[in-house]
Amino acid sequence: MASRRITQETFDAAVRENLEEFGLEPADALQEAVEQFESQGVDLSNIVKKAPTVSSEGPQEPQHEILQILVALEEAVAQARPAEVAAQLTAFWEQCQRDRACRFLAAQKGAYPALLATWKLVSAGAPDLQLPVLQALAALVDGQPDLLDAQGLQLLVRTLAGLAEAETETELPALTGAALRCVRLACVQHEHNRRALVEAGALPLLTGALARHSSPAGAAVVREACGALHSITCDDDVRVPYGLACDHTRKIVEEHAGLKVLVQALQAFPNNLDLQSKLCSTLAHLTTRNNYCQEVLDLGGLTLLGTLLATCGDHQDLARQVLSALRAMACNDAVKDAIVRAGGTETIVATMTRHLTSPQVCERSCAALSVLALRRPEHCRIIMECGGVQAAVQAMKVHPQEVSVQKQACVLIRNLTSRSPDLAKPILELGAEELITQASTTHPDCGDVAKAALRDLGCHVELLELWTGEKGQLKP
Known part of the structure; x- marks a missing residue:
């Protein structure tokens, strides 16, 4: 099983060597580098595989699109150009969605601080950036929950709290769903993030979002809320001796009426079988004690x-x-x-x-x-x-x-x-x-x-x- 890893720079250097030393075509040089590292047991899942361009001046360094977007985003934020920032955030999200390696490379090159800096524009009076920032953040932390620090976790909790108090707007379900997706991904195999979110007051915001959006228009939000409830009550982080999954489940059920909210949501979507499947899965996950079983029956x-x-x-x-x-x-x-x-x-x-x-x-x-x-x-x-x-x-x-x-x-x-x-x-x-x-x-x-x-x-x-x-x- 592949377990060794290399940096993007090492991989790009190997491709360039194949071009310069062995005279291979760009596509062949790229394929040769991939086969070379894989034969050595190197895991290339974190590597963006792109051949460099060849000009009259010789092979050029590969211009990874995700890094170009990141640079453009930082420049747009520095110059406070909201329209351009929104465009770059959308492009960033698309690249991260397309390839896990792009997320990894972007994280190495400072994408997380760049997104936090972008959020300052939202606070400074550019609310239209809120959704693309949340979408970009969710795409970035997918598989990389270690990126989130206390500032980022507090940002998620404050965002959910603000959405809970806001008047109903057309884009409100989309914003809530994006914030819940960030919470879900932040908690996957990460006990520290779970505890920090619970301590910051995330649990009532999760059950509250599920209850408020239990209508046909809120199906996507309910799905994300179920995912967040599930991930915040898991015990899958091997880096800690024990997790607080049982305590988090107890709080959701006993302090925030989690089972009642789920049963009511099941009644609200009679024709959405996929969503009912998600709700039943979450219900089973939270029904962990004798009295919880009786509560579901009642x-x-x-x-x-x-x-x-x-x-x-x-x-x-x-x-x-x-x-x-x-x-x-x-x-x-x-x-x-x-x-x-x-x-x-x-x-x-x-x-x-x-x-x-x-x-x-x-x-x-x-x-x-x-x-x-x-x-x-x-x-x-x-x-x-x-x-x-x-x-x-x-x-x-x-x-x-x-x-x-x-x-x-x-x-x-x-x-x-x-x-x-x-x-x-x-x-x-x-x-x-x-x-x-x-x-x-x-x-x-x-x-x-x-x-x-x-x-x-x-x-x-x-x-x-x-x-x-x-x-x-x-x-x-």
């Missing part, structure tokens, strides 16, 4: 989710996210009973059967059924009667190489038989033993759950005793 969320699952048709992503939300809610035993009473088991099985070719839907369906079956023998019988095991077994046959499907199907079978041993025989008659054994052999990650399923089915399982707890002489 808010009418179960009825909404059941209707969505029954009517989602061929929209596989929506089906997958609804199943995730139902699985999260079913961790509460009272909610689990409510799901089964409402016919959720039958709907889940029907969804898996309809989308049997989708490994993601099959995996989430098995996961949801396995939680419904946990510690509930009466639920296990309902799952058997409505064809849940048959669907799970068929999913294992259709997706033998999908470890997630195999693993969740094994967990489902184990949960069905752990307290209802009389169900083992009909499950074995479906060919479950052979499929589980095959999953264990093919996928090492399935080993433990596969052995547990075979054990509860009454099949022979070889268990390795790793340690007996007895003292003894260590052998060299």
Whole structure:
């Protein structure tokens, strides 16, 4: 795997050497440099690959367009020419959107301070620049959240706060969406930015934006707000020993009515299946405690989710996210009973059967059924009667190489038989033993759950005793 990196200057020098020393054509010189570095295990994803021009004076240094735009932007800002600044910001955004390497190179050459300087023109009386600056900032920090400092984070919070207090204008949704996008990208794999934003008061601004824009005209804002809520409650920064995702989730739900806002937003977009999928994903992500599951039920969320699952048709992503939300809610035993009473088991099985070719839907369906079956023998019988095991077994046959499907199907079978041993025989008659054994052999990650399923089915399982707890002489 490529892990080494080089600078843009080193790459450009190699291309120029191929031109001057070996007499290659510009395109060939560029290709030769790429192949040379890649053969050495160098990661070139941060490099702008552009051949230099050749004139009568010889090879010229490549003029990277993103750097030319950056220079023009800085000059326009220094001379306070708002119209030209807007044009350069749009060009900058387009270049950053086009290529990750352009973002990386621009960041190296001072693009972030240049954008902060541009924002001063907004404060000085050029409000039309607000949207292009936010769009350019979002494009720049995409994959580079380290760029943001305290000044930039405070700028985002103040912007959202100002938009929350502003009167409704035509461009208000676009501005809010751009600011929320910046927040989302700032929090990806960056615990420091998350904590700083929360301390600065970002959470009520996120839920508030979602609530205010829960109408057809605000669909884009709601999508960005969901993304921001998701990223600010993740724990994916390996540079810190622990994150505050649980605390941030608690604040969103308990202090800022996050679950209520999401359920209301689900009702506001009955015909936007893509957005409903995003809302269900966020709902599942925030439903992390027993009392949160009950709250979603009390808010009418179960009825909404059941209707969505029954009517989602061929929209596989929506089906997958609804199943995730139902699985999260079913961790509460009272909610689990409510799901089964409402016919959720039958709907889940029907969804898996309809989308049997989708490994993601099959995996989430098995996961949801396995939680419904946990510690509930009466639920296990309902799952058997409505064809849940048959669907799970068929999913294992259709997706033998999908470890997630195999693993969740094994967990489902184990949960069905752990307290209802009389169900083992009909499950074995479906060919479950052979499929589980095959999953264990093919996928090492399935080993433990596969052995547990075979054990509860009454099949022979070889268990390795790793340690007996007895003292003894260590052998060299």
